[in-house]
Amino acid sequence: MRFSILTAGVIAGMLAAGGAQARDQISIVGSSTVYPFATIVAEKFGQSSGFKTPVIESTGTGGGMKLFCKGVGVEHPDITNASRAMKSSEAKLCADAGVEFQEFIVGNDGVAVSNSLNGQKFNISIAHVAAALAAELPNQGFGGESAKANGLNTWAEVDAYVAKAMGTAAIGLPAQPVSIMVPPPTSGTRDAMGSLFMKAGWKKLGLEGSGYKKLREDGAAIEVGENDALIIEKLVADKDMFGVFGYSFFDQNRDKVQASLLDGVELNFENIASYKYPGARPLFFYVKKQHMGVIPGMKEFINEFISDKAMGMDGYLFPAGLVPLAADDFAKQVAAKNSL
Amino acid sequence: MNDHHEIVSSSAGVAGLYNAPTSVRMAHIAAGLKKRRAASKRLRIYGIAAICTAIGFLCILLTTIISNGYTALQQTEIAVTIDVPADEIVDANGVIDVDKSRNYNWDGLVKRSFRKAFPEVTGMLEQRSLGELLSANAGYDLRLQIEAAGTVPTGAVTYWVKSSDDVDMLMKGRMDRSIDEKKRRIKDNQLVWFDKIVAEGSVRLAFNSTFFTAADSREPESAGVLGAIVGSAMALVITVMLALPLAVMAAVYLEYFAPPGRLTDFIEVNVNNLAAVPSIVFGLLGLAVFLGFFGMPRSAPLVGGMVLALMTLPTIIIATRASIRAVPTSIRDAALGLGASPMQTALDHVLPLAAPGILTGTIIGIAQALGETAPLIMIGMVAFIVDVPTSFTDPATALPVQIFIWSDSAERAFYERASLAIMALLLFLISMNMTAVLLRRKFEKKW
Numbered sequence: 170m171r172f173s174i175l176t177a178g179v180i181a182g183m184l185a186a187g188g189a190q191a192r193d194q195i196s197i198v199g200s201s202t203v204y205p206f207a208t209i210v211a212e213k214f215g216q217s218s219g220f221k222t223p224v225i226e227s228t229g230t231g232g233g234m235k236l237f238c239k240g241v242g243v244e245h246p247d248i249t250n251a252s253r254a255m256k257s258s259e260a261k262l263c264a265d266a267g268v269e270f271q272e273f274i275v276g277n278d279g280v281a282v283s284n285s286l287n288g289q290k291f292n293i294s295i296a297h298v299a300a301a302l303a304a305e306l307p308n309q310g311f312g313g314e315s316a317k318a319n320g321l322n323t324w325a326e327v328d329a330y331v332a333k334a335m336g337t338a339a340i341g342l343p344a345q346p347v348s349i350m351v352p353p354p355t356s357g358t359r360d361a362m363g364s365l366f367m368k369a370g371w372k373k374l375g376l377e378g379s380g381y382k383k384l385r386e387d388g389a390a391i392e393v394g395e396n397d398a399l400i401i402e403k404l405v406a407d408k409d410m411f412g413v414f415g416y417s418f419f420d421q422n423r424d425k426v427q428a429s430l431l432d433g434v435e436l437n438f439e440n441i442a443s444y445k446y447p448g449a450r451p452l453f454f455y456v457k458k459q460h461m462g463v464i465p466g467m468k469e470f471i472n473e474f475i476s477d478k479a480m481g482m483d484g485y486l487f488p489a490g491l492v493p494l495a496a497d498d499f500a501k502q503v504a505a506k507n508s509l
Numbered sequence: 510m511n512d513h514h515e516i517v518s519s520s521a522g523v524a525g526l527y528n529a530p531t532s533v534r535m536a537h538i539a540a541g542l543k544k545r546r547a548a549s550k551r552l553r554i555y556g557i558a559a560i561c562t563a564i565g566f567l568c569i570l571l572t573t574i575i576s577n578g579y580t581a582l583q584q585t586e587i588a589v590t591i592d593v594p595a596d597e598i599v600d601a602n603g604v605i606d607v608d609k610s611r612n613y614n615w616d617g618l619v620k621r622s623f624r625k626a627f628p629e630v631t632g633m634l635e636q637r638s639l640g641e642l643l644s645a646n647a648g649y650d651l652r653l654q655i656e657a658a659g660t661v662p663t664g665a666v667t668y669w670v671k672s673s674d675d676v677d678m679l680m681k682g683r684m685d686r687s688i689d690e691k692k693r694r695i696k697d698n699q700l701v702w703f704d705k706i707v708a709e710g711s712v713r714l715a716f717n718s719t720f721f722t723a724a725d726s727r728e729p730e731s732a733g734v735l736g737a738i739v740g741s742a743m744a745l746v747i748t749v750m751l752a753l754p755l756a757v758m759a760a761v762y763l764e765y766f767a768p769p770g771r772l773t774d775f776i777e778v779n780v781n782n783l784a785a786v787p788s789i790v791f792g793l794l795g796l797a798v799f800l801g802f803f804g805m806p807r808s809a810p811l812v813g814g815m816v817l818a819l820m821t822l823p824t825i826i827i828a829t830r831a832s833i834r835a836v837p838t839s840i841r842d843a844a845l846g847l848g849a850s851p852m853q854t855a856l857d858h859v860l861p862l863a864a865p866g867i868l869t870g871t872i873i874g875i876a877q878a879l880g881e882t883a884p885l886i887m888i889g890m891v892a893f894i895v896d897v898p899t900s901f902t903d904p905a906t907a908l909p910v911q912i913f914i915w916s917d918s919a920e921r922a923f924y925e926r927a928s929l930a931i932m933a934l935l936l937f938l939i940s941m942n943m944t945a946v947l948l949r950r951k952f953e954k955k956w
Contacts, residue, residue: 192806194896194904196807196808196904204893205727205918205919208727208893209727211893211895212646212726212727212728212895215895215896216611216646216649217611217612218611219608219611221896222894222895222896224807224808224889224892224893224894224904225892225893226808226889226891226892226893227891227892227893243806244800244804244805244806244807246807286692397917397919398916398917398918398919399917417919418919421694421919421920422919423691423692423694424685424688424692424693424694483637485645488641488645
């Protein structure tokens with residue numbers, strides 16, 4: 170008997186101790202692309218501010234938005250990172266739960282299409298990427314017929330298809346099988362890929378409608394988790410494979426992989442900053458306004474992040490692969506920060 | 510099995526053998542015997558081959574982990590002569606002022622001092638590349654050293670500060686200097702500076718104590734497993750405290766008091782089914798019930814322990830029931846016969862005798878729980894957490910989670926640290942199993 174009373178006591182105690190506790194460190198969720206930058210800022214902040222170091226979870230942009238927009242209160246995260254802007258459906262979710270938020274842009278990133286250094290370096294157009302990845306393509310017999318399952322199995326076939334569709338000469342891609350690892354649907358990089366490569370490439374091919382939205386399911390497009398290190402390992406093991414991921418990961422692994430030129434533009438820091446690279450995109454984080462002043466250190470953390478010493482040209486995020494904002498964009502972020 | 514069939518069929522075919530002379534019968538038996546001996550020999554060889562294969566794989570696994578990870582026991586450090594300006598850090602009484610120290614630009618101080626050894630490096634970009642030889646946390650490293658010493662020395666003193674992870678990889682021979690500069694993380698000019706300080710004896714490999722005293726960090730050289738070990742230990746304490754009493758009570762009830770019938774059968778089937786449910790399902794349950802309904806904190810080892818307790822509960826129930834059943838009925842009958850109540854029989858006589866079996870089941874369950882990451886994802890324990898947890902509601906990760914996070918990191922140096930963390934996990938497991946064996950020996954009764 171004593172035994173069971175003790176157990177019941179322990180359980181009751183745990184629930185009481187755990188429930189509705191005040192939180193004294195910031196809780197951050199969201200994009201795995203922003204994660205490496207946010208963690209660097211969080212650690213510096215923890216070392217120098219005297220506040221506790223924020224806790225950061227890498228949930229993917231979509232997963233982060235879901236958690237962030239669930240409600241106001243200590244059990245919900247304070248900040249969510251995103252590698253794309255918040256969708257209107259997510260903004261509605263937030264509004265329904267009474268969550269007020271402020272958007273910040275932290276810098277720029279480029280979506281890389283990479284393969285192993287042992288493979289051939291590609292110089293392709295985003296039209297090639299779209300034609301290689303779309304689930305269904307029209308005009309595969311080049312006769313104006315309607316869309317059917319994508320049957321372009323090698324890059325040479327993709328090359329021929331794009332050349333025909335755009336009325337240009339083939340660029341001589343090899344007859345190597347199409348095999349591309351893409352991020353999962355919860356990832357912001359996947360969304361960015363959808364709009365920057367698939368949608369824009371679709372247009373370039375002279376196609377209409379929303380056929381670009383669905384990716385191939387015949388094994389040419391391989392969905393991998395949020396584990397970017399795994400993608401690098403696989404690329405090294407198979408030189409015919411391509412992978413889609415953020416610039417910082419490419420930058421850290423230059424000795425293993427190379428990035429394809431897209432529309433003739435090399436993936437590098439300058440071309441991302443100038444948005445010449447077609448895969449360039451901004452990175453965001455969203456702050457829950459109601460948590461300002463409730464969770465200790467919120468204001469100080471944002472001050473640490475939105476600062477020249479973190480995000481600037483000489484900032485500590487630059488070596489990690491974050492491309493700084495243009496001066497006027499940066500000024501806008503500082504203004505937004507000061508208005509909080 | 511085969512032999513048996515053979516005898517049956519052959520005896521039917523050669524029924525006449527019974528009347529045959531002894532010598533013929535003996536020859537027939539000898540031939541069969543040879544076959545049977547060969548068969549059992551083959552079986553033995555298969556068994557040995559199976560064990561050898563298993564041991565072979567284990568050896569490959571261990572060798573890979575150890576050869577990848579043992580270098581993480583050391584960390585490259587660089588000697589920098591630094592004149593720490595005492596008046597910027599100490600208060601009026603000459604004691605280090607924590608606030609002043611925190612706000613002081615230690616990074617700048619370390620990098621400035623380091624550059625003094627290289628008067629020939631002048632350009633801004635070059636100076637920056639030179640600074641990259643040191644850890645991004647070199648300033649923090651120095652601050653910790655000075656705060657630990659308690660006093661600020663006067664004049665220039667040589668301190669050993671951590672190098673960057675790239676230099677660490679280079680020093681340990683894990684970076685190929687011969688490949689094209691563009692593809693190398695350490696550039697040619699940095700190699701020249703590195704070789705210079707190596708020649709001066711200003712670089713050393715020192716024991717990486719940070720690994721055992723710190724929690725996660727963005728810089729591999731500042732990252733450690735202590736946070737994850739404490740997190741795992743806390744979660745397991747909760748797991749044992751919850752799962753063991755609940756499981757033992759459930760098992761005793763099912764074995765002794767439950768009236769036979771459909772309801773009992775139903776419960777029994779469900780307990781067995783629960784033992785096979787994928788662990789992520791328990792994570793989802795934890796998210797919905799503990800976080801959603803009870804509003805418990807995210808990322809806390811308390812919640813992690815509760816989720817893992819749910820997961821290990823069926824394992825312990827099944828093991829406990831089996832070991833209760835293994836206690837001879839004579840013990841039970843004797844106790845009841847002497848007038849003990851069913852409760853006294855169960856608690857005073859059967860459970861103590863079943864304890865070694867219960868312990869084994871518990872340890873198997875706990876070892877399983879120690880290796881779980883999937884249910885922890887849902888309740889937020891898969892996260893970047895820099896502070897070592899000090900209470901059950903502080904955010905924490907667990908050891909396997911830490912290994913997962915590091916092996917997913919871009920920096921190459923995290924890879925070796927992940928391997929060392931795997932070794933730490935194995936040690937944790939071995940020590941737990943050892944305790945179980947010792948306890949079992951202590952409680953074991955023979956009859």
